Amino acid sequence: METQQFITDIKCSGCLGKVTPHLNEALGENNWEVDLNTPAKTLSIKVEATAETVKKSVQKAGFKAEKL
Incomplete structure (x- = not known):
């Protein structure tokens, strides 16, 4: 299976904690x-x-993700 990648606006470890x-x-x-x-915070x-x-899933935490 191929890895999918998305550009996000997740900026820091605190943001990462919200989306996890x-x-x-x-x-x-x-x-x-x-x-x-x-x-790109991929x-x-x-x-x-x-x-x-x-x-x-990313939007539920208040962030955006766009597929590369």
Whole structure:
């Protein structure tokens, strides 16, 4: 399976803490990660999920995600 990537506006570890429960619920623990060291703050997911599912999970925490 190919890793999917999304550009996000998750800026810091505090933001990451807010989105974690939502992404864990939708994708499962250890099936995603956000690279806070890149300008795009890239979210990578390692499981089958629709872009809409990922976007909605991130939006529940008050952030945005756009598929690359």
